[in-house]
Amino acid sequence: MVSVCGAMNYKISHQAAALSPSLTLAIDSKAKQMKAEGKDVVGFGAGEPDFDTPQHIKDAAAKALADGFTKYTPAAGIPELRQAIADKHKRENGLSYKPSQIIVSCGGKHSCFNVIFATCEKGDEVIIPAPYWLSYPEMVKMASATPVIVETSDRTEFKITPEALRRAITSKTRLLVLNSPSNPTGSVYSPDEIKAIGDICVEKNVLIMSDEIYEHLLYDGVTVRSVASFSPAHYEHTIVVHGFAKAWSMTGWRLGWCAAPEPIAKAIDAVQSHSTSNPTSFAQKGAVAALTGPQDHLPKWLAEFNKRRTFAWQKLNTISGISCVNAKGAFYLFPNISRTGLKSTEFCARLLEAEQVAAVPGIAFGADDYIRLSYATSMASIEKGLERIERFCKRLI
Numbered sequence: 001m002v003s004v005c006g007a008m009n010y011k012i013s014h015q016a017a018a019l020s021p022s023l024t025l026a027i028d029s030k031a032k033q034m035k036a037e038g039k040d041v042v043g044f045g046a047g048e049p050d051f052d053t054p055q056h057i058k059d060a061a062a063k064a065l066a067d068g069f070t071k072y073t074p075a076a077g078i079p080e081l082r083q084a085i086a087d088k089h090k091r092e093n094g095l096s097y098k099p100s101q102i103i104v105s106c107g108g109k110h111s112c113f114n115v116i117f118a119t120c121e122k123g124d125e126v127i128i129p130a131p132y133w134l135s136y137p138e139m140v141k142m143a144s145a146t147p148v149i150v151e152t153s154d155r156t157e158f159k160i161t162p163e164a165l166r167r168a169i170t171s172k173t174r175l176l177v178l179n180s181p182s183n184p185t186g187s188v189y190s191p192d193e194i195k196a197i198g199d200i201c202v203e204k205n206v207l208i209m210s211d212e213i214y215e216h217l218l219y220d221g222v223t224v225r226s227v228a229s230f231s232p233a234h235y236e237h238t239i240v241v242h243g244f245a246k247a248w249s250m251t252g253w254r255l256g257w258c259a260a261p262e263p264i265a266k267a268i269d270a271v272q273s274h275s276t277s278n279p280t281s282f283a284q285k286g287a288v289a290a291l292t293g294p295q296d297h298l299p300k301w302l303a304e305f306n307k308r309r310t311f312a313w314q315k316l317n318t319i320s321g322i323s324c325v326n327a328k329g330a331f332y333l334f335p336n337i338s339r340t341g342l343k344s345t346e347f348c349a350r351l352l353e354a355e356q357v358a359a360v361p362g363i364a365f366g367a368d369d370y371i372r373l374s375y376a377t378s379m380a381s382i383e384k385g386l387e388r389i390e391r392f393c394k395r396l397i
Contacts, residue, residue: 018141022134023364024372027348031358042385043358044373047183048251049331051301053286056293057248061286073281075273076265077104077257081284084291085242085257093226095235101265104287105272106279108213108243108256113139115209115239115258116175118267120145124174129160130366131334133183133211137366145174149366154325154336158185162196169200175207180224181214184365184372185334186309186327188218191225198227198234208238213256214330216247216298219306222328228259236261246330247298248290253283305331308375308382315386316373320397322389331376334362338369340396347371355388 024045031043064070076082082099089095105111112135120126122144128136130149137147150168152158165176178197180189189197201208210227218224228238243256258268278284309326312333316324321340327333337347344361348371351357362370375382 015142015144019138020134024134024360027352027358027360030352034352034356039356041352041356041358042381042388043377044375044385045358045360046374046376047332049246049249049301049376050378051249051297053249053253054290054293054297057250057286057289060289060293061253061282064282064285069282069285071281073278073284075278076269077102077279078281078284078288081288081291084288085259088291089240089259094229095226095240095259097259098262101262102257102259103265103268103272104255104257104279104284106256106276107254108211108241108245109135110254110276111241111243111256111258112136112209112211113142114268114271115241115260115264116140116145117143118264118271119207119239120174123172125170125172126175126177127165127168127173127206128177128366129158131158131182131184131362131370132177132366133179134364136177136179146172148173151366153367154323154334154370157325157328158182158187158334159189159193160197162200165197165200166204169204169206173204173206175209176201177209177211178227179211181217181327181329182332183214183330184332184360184362185325186330186332187325188222188224188328191223194225194227195230195234198230198237202231202233202237206237209241210238211241213241213243213246215242217302217305217331218329219302219309220328224329239264244287244290249301250286250290253280253286255279255283255287305375308377308379309333311379312373312375312382312386315390319386319390319393321393331374333373333375334365334367334370335373336370337362340393342396343368344371351389351392355392357385357388357392359389 027045034041082102086097116139120143124145126140140147228235239260244250324335348361360372
């Protein structure tokens with residue numbers, strides 16, 4: 001029998017102690033718990049499509065399993081998948097990458113972490129426009145670097161201006177995080193806006209982590225262009241981050257990638273070889289099928305997302321105390337709730353308690369006057385949830 005005398009002093013690292021838990025996952029967990037208790041909860045928190053992974057992708061992974069493709073692969077991914085990703089960038093983005101410049105990881109989030117960890121260290125600053133995806137600043141902290149938050153608002157469609165970027169750059173600036181289409185706002189930078197931002201980073205010798213995971217989810221005829229595509233200098237200053245979660249509904253497959261200049265790709269490969277090693281072997285075979293197989297699911301998904309987006313945006317702008325700019329990409333709206341008199345955490349907590357509607361507080365994304373609503377859920381749920389939000393806001397105003 002073992003006895004314990006005194007309390008153990010469990011020392012937690014500075015990096016871990018500085019982190020904030022994911023509010024999006026916490027909200028989603030709370031909503032699922034309430035549903036399990038039999039409550040009629042409408043969830044707007046999920047950052048994943050409500051469509052199934054296309055069948056040919058699942059078939060490819062199932063075949064890989066049946067064929068015994070269940071062993072270690074190279075840490076950076078199987079050659080077939082790295083080539084397919086390089087081909088995608090050439091075909092769709094006009095970018096020439098060798099397979100050695102492609103690192104396949106355990107999700108887009110993992111790719112972002114790898115890029116930041118491999119390029120940033122103590123003393124470095126990383127510019128992050130707000131609203132931002134909530135994990136970006138935490139990843140910067142884990143790399144012992146300093147996040148520099150540049151606020152934007154719905155007046156500029158949540159996009160950083162070249163002037164604001166230039167003011168934020170110092171001699172310590174190492175990296176700019178650029179996410180277009182954006183989570184949480186759905187904003188999309190035009191090619192001209194992207195080039196202007198890229199020009200400044202080239203001039204100031206600042207790297208760009210361009211998170212393009214929502215690249216294929218666009219509305220209203222909007223087009224995108226990767227910052228890496230404007231010139232050889234832009235290419236050398238850019239690390240593209242992407243993944244399979246959104247456009248192929250493969251969130252649980254945990255597969256992402258980055259495309260980077262050779263020295264950075266080599267460093268990321270080394271980081272990954274000592275952390276996760278390779279992504280899941282048979283899932284990679286499914287990813288090859290995702291890139292090389294039919295893409296006929298996407299127009300159907302986009303049509304449905306667009307229908308939901310339009311309805312939700314129009315409805316939100318009729319609710320007292322709420323205003324909302326329309327999203328141009330991804331599957332989120334980011335309504336302004338400031339006229340309700342509540343900040344985002346209190347608004348979402350009271351909304352969940354009173355009306356059983358789960359939304360994500362904007363404070364998680366660096367914008368406390370807003371909330372995030374995902375329309376990656378059924379139209380019936382959207383209609384019901386917005387009716388409840390309207391009823392809730394009427395009691396506040």
